Amino acid sequence: GENVEQHPSTLSVQEGDSAVIKCTYSDSASNYFPWYKQELGKRPQLIIDIRSNVGEKKDQRIAVTLNKTAKHFSLHITETQPEDSAVYFCALLGGGYQKVTFGTGTKLQVIP
């Protein structure tokens, strides 16, 4: 099946700094790239997504960039706040039916 690698596995930043999480994939047919946030003990929730015909998408303090040539996409969080502390998962949807493959997650800690 599709493989997606996510780095780093843990990330600590000071409040107000930026955080960047990167994912790489191998299947060039992948066409949808969502990011999910999972707070401790809660369910994953979609925070932003991007499709293969777009290079960048922003929503307030979060943005996602996609480089289809290099087969990687990244989540950028600016002006981090303590409530951004959570596990973030990248994911992708391949060329087949609606099977989403998830990365292994990044635990982000924002230090006040």
Place this chain on the structure above:
Amino acid sequence: NAGVTQTPKFQVLKTGQSMTLQCAQDMNHNSMYWYRQDPGMGLRLIYYSASEGTTDKGEVPNGYNVSRLNKREFSLRLESAAPSQTSVYFCASTLTGSNEQFFGPGTRLTVL
């Protein structure tokens, strides 16, 4: 709307016991999924159902069976539980054409 609901929230089994995890959604979604979440391994797809009456294997189907009872309900059955099946299980659903996955609250299963 309740969204995606799962029962039970917690369960402890002995090796060899069987049980069924229940999932239901009231959003009229076509596709439903079962994932397991283990530390450091992200979310791995067990089975999915693209529409009522169809089911397909995901990445880690061994030891599990599923039933898409109707459009609302998708159950996961462990016929003979093993300690390796200790995990948190999430059900999710998607509206065709949307791609966004809506997750249930999860079931924490421990197999002794």
